[in-house]
Amino acid sequence: MAQIKLSNLRHSYHPDPKGDADYALKKIDLTWEDGGAYALLGPSGCGKSTLLNIISGLLVPSEGKILFDDQDVTTLPPAKRNIAQVFQFPVIYDTMTVYDNLAFPLRNRGRDEDIIKKRVTGIAEMLEVTDMLNVRAANLSPDNKQKISMGRGLVREDVNVVMFDEPLTVIDPHLKWKLRSKLKELHQRVKATMIYVTHDQTEALTFADKVVVMQDGEIVQMGTPVELFERPTHTFVGHFIGSPGMNVLPCDVKEGAAFFGDAQVALEGPAQGVANGAAEIGIRPEFVTIEKSGAGVSAQVRKVSDVGRHKVVEAIAHNQRIHAILEGEAPSAGEAVTLSFKQSQTRLYKDGWLASTPGEAA
Amino acid sequence: MKTQNQRAWLFVLPVLFLVAFNALIPMMTVVNYSVQETFGDNLFFWEGLRWFEEVLRSERFHNALGRQFFFTFMILIIEVPLGVAIALAMPRKGPWVPVCLVLMALPMLIPWNVVGAMWNIFTLPDIGLLGYFLNHVVGISYDMTQDPVAAWVTIIVMDVWHWTSLVVLLAYAGLVSIPNAYYQAAEIDGASNWAVFRFIQLPKMKTVLTIAVLLRFMDSFNIYTEPFVLTGGGPGNSTTLLSIDLVKIALGQFDLGPAAAMSLIYFAITLFASWLFYTVMTKDDNKA
Numbered sequence: 001m002a003q004i005k006l007s008n009l010r011h012s013y014h015p016d017p018k019g020d021a022d023y024a025l026k027k028i029d030l031t032w033e034d035g036g037a038y039a040l041l042g043p044s045g046c047g048k049s050t051l052l053n054i055i056s057g058l059l060v061p062s063e064g065k066i067l068f069d070d071q072d073v074t075t076l077p078p079a080k081r082n083i084a085q086v087f088q089f090p091v092i093y094d095t096m097t098v099y100d101n102l103a104f105p106l107r108n109r110g111r112d113e114d115i116i117k118k119r120v121t122g123i124a125e126m127l128e129v130t131d132m133l134n135v136r137a138a139n140l141s142p143d144n145k146q147k148i149s150m151g152r153g154l155v156r157e158d159v160n161v162v163m164f165d166e167p168l169t170v171i172d173p174h175l176k177w178k179l180r181s182k183l184k185e186l187h188q189r190v191k192a193t194m195i196y197v198t199h200d201q202t203e204a205l206t207f208a209d210k211v212v213v214m215q216d217g218e219i220v221q222m223g224t225p226v227e228l229f230e231r232p233t234h235t236f237v238g239h240f241i242g243s244p245g246m247n248v249l250p251c252d253v254k255e256g257a258a259f260f261g262d263a264q265v266a267l268e269g270p271a272q273g274v275a276n277g278a279a280e281i282g283i284r285p286e287f288v289t290i291e292k293s294g295a296g297v298s299a300q301v302r303k304v305s306d307v308g309r310h311k312v313v314e315a316i317a318h319n320q321r322i323h324a325i326l327e328g329e330a331p332s333a334g335e336a337v338t339l340s341f342k343q344s345q346t347r348l349y350k351d352g353w354l355a356s357t358p359g360e361a362a
Numbered sequence: 363m364k365t366q367n368q369r370a371w372l373f374v375l376p377v378l379f380l381v382a383f384n385a386l387i388p389m390m391t392v393v394n395y396s397v398q399e400t401f402g403d404n405l406f407f408w409e410g411l412r413w414f415e416e417v418l419r420s421e422r423f424h425n426a427l428g429r430q431f432f433f434t435f436m437i438l439i440i441e442v443p444l445g446v447a448i449a450l451a452m453p454r455k456g457p458w459v460p461v462c463l464v465l466m467a468l469p470m471l472i473p474w475n476v477v478g479a480m481w482n483i484f485t486l487p488d489i490g491l492l493g494y495f496l497n498h499v500v501g502i503s504y505d506m507t508q509d510p511v512a513a514w515v516t517i518i519v520m521d522v523w524h525w526t527s528l529v530v531l532l533a534y535a536g537l538v539s540i541p542n543a544y545y546q547a548a549e550i551d552g553a554s555n556w557a558v559f560r561f562i563q564l565p566k567m568k569t570v571l572t573i574a575v576l577l578r579f580m581d582s583f584n585i586y587t588e589p590f591v592l593t594g595g596g597p598g599n600s601t602t603l604l605s606i607d608l609v610k611i612a613l614g615q616f617d618l619g620p621a622a623a624m625s626l627i628y629f630a631i632t633l634f635a636s637w638l639f640y641t642v643m644t645k646d647d648n649k650a
Contacts, residue, residue, distance in 0.1 A: 058546050079552040087543035093561045108552035152551060
């Protein structure tokens with residue numbers, strides 16, 4: 001068990017990196033608290049797996065340090081770090097039984113068979129695979145194989161961190177949910193730090209207490225699921241989380257007031273450092289309301305999709321697409337409407353980063 | 363009622379035709395010879411199982427069969443581990459991969475009789491590079507036309523040179539298909555190099571190795587051209603393998619009956635050994 005600290009981490013796969021573009025990880029400073037359930041969320045190719053492999057020791061970073069409880073482990077090999085990793089595709093040792101698979105990491109470390117037996121049966125019970133212990137691992141279904149690879153990580157006493165690299169990719173949809181809740185339950189029982197890498201926001205938001213959002217080798221935001229939803233610090237987070245994502249509308253700022261087209265949009269509070277010039281308004285579809293007439297941004301409805309629980313309306317205003325989520329009656333396509341934004345949820349972004357702070361508008 | 367359309371059988375006909383001409387009819391001709399005696403002029407006399415009995419009792423056949431098994435056993439026990447070892451040592455990415463693959467494929471591209479002739483010249487004591495070197499530089503007396511041991515060493519080394527590549531390429535194909543995650547997981551699990559080989563690489567190579575062993579078994583058990591060109595079965599009969607002996611009986615002595623009986627026994631042994639090996643190797647694939 002340990003607190004994991006990444007300090008000034010940079011990594012490049014090029015032997016001789018020139019500019020920022022050559023770096024897969026640009027500059028990472030991050031602390032993972034002991035026992036936390038974290039998700040590392042980001043699109044494919046954003047550097048999530050690179051970061052994971054650096055923590056596990058499969059990669060040595062080009063620059064920076066990794067500290068486990070203030071002890072520098074940057075150059076230690078994976079076996080010495082006491083970590084566990086579960087991969088995208090279940091890794092099992094085909095020729096061994098489930099029992100031998102689970103015992104493998106302990107046997108490699110020279111533990112007594114008595115201790116191994118105790119640990120393995122304990123973990124098997126936790127994973128609900130006790131009845132399969134004598135089955136050859138090659139004959140298991142993908143979800144059970146993935147359970148065994150998790151088990152190999154958890155079987156060791158005192159793992160510093162268990163990392164999951166998109167572990168549900170090959171699992172059938174109806175089993176994904178089951179395995180995910182199993183993971184959550186395991187986290188509560190073993191209390192080890194867990195880092196869960198995924199590009200699926202549902203997986204991230206349901207598993208983690210804290211979500212780290214990455215883009216292009218940088219950490220954009222770290223926060224609880226609610227924080228990410230309510231106050232994305234970057235338009236990327238706004239886009240990436242939510243279905244549909246946050247509406248980001250170009251606007252003009254004149255003396256601290258934001259104008260979308262010719263209509264002034266009331267912000268949640270004063271915008272720092274953006275007195276005049278171009279910026280962006282961010283508003284979640286959940287906080288857009290549609291009326292037939294009245295004050296607000298005039299728009300035309302283009303499409304209404306009924307997703308069951310609510311309806312998603314797509315409207316066009318000043319050549320911008322705006323999504324709104326409505327419960328109950330929705331206008332029909334082609335209708336002219338006015339949109340209004342909930343003021344406390346209307347944010348201002350400058351160059352992608354959050355610029356407004358809650359409070360009295362200027 | 364289900365409609366039955368017997369015309370579908372027509373589609374099977376071409377295959378039947380092909381198989382009949384390249385396998386069934388030649389084979390039945392041999393079966394026909396094996397139970398008859400002929401003195402030429404296309405006159406045949408029924409002999410029953412006499413030739414089979416004769417062949418099975420003949421010391422000459424036992425000796426050739428023994429040499430055949432010894433040869434196959436030796437090349438398998440050398441080529442398979444050596445092939446796996448070379449495959450493990452080959453780079454898995456980078457500019458050297460194609461170079462290694464081409465170098466490995468080269469020996470297999472050379473025709474059998476050329477291989478035999480090449481090694482024959484290579485090992486000649488007076489002018490062959492290897493033969494001259496061993497006799498006159500190292501000082502070992504080495505002449506495969508005189509010494510059975512030298513002849514055996516040469517045909518085995520020649521086969522290893524010619525066919526280890528096949529095992530290498532198959533094993534290599536098995537190795538590169540192992541996802542990187544297996545090695546990473548093993549590293550995290552603290553597995554030693556031996557454990558990685560034993561529990562990851564070897565199991566993942568099992569299918570291709572089964573095929574490699576099977577191919578090498580069948581090929582080496584039926585080998586004819588290379589040893590025939592290299593030693594002609596000599597000195598004496600010391601390297602007369604089954605196929606060489608068979609050709610001697612069939613075409614040299616023109617004893618069609620015994621040769622036919624011998625071919626069938628030979629065929630049955632090859633088939634049975636291949637079946638046995640395959641069954642044993644794939645037996646526990648379906649076991650729970």
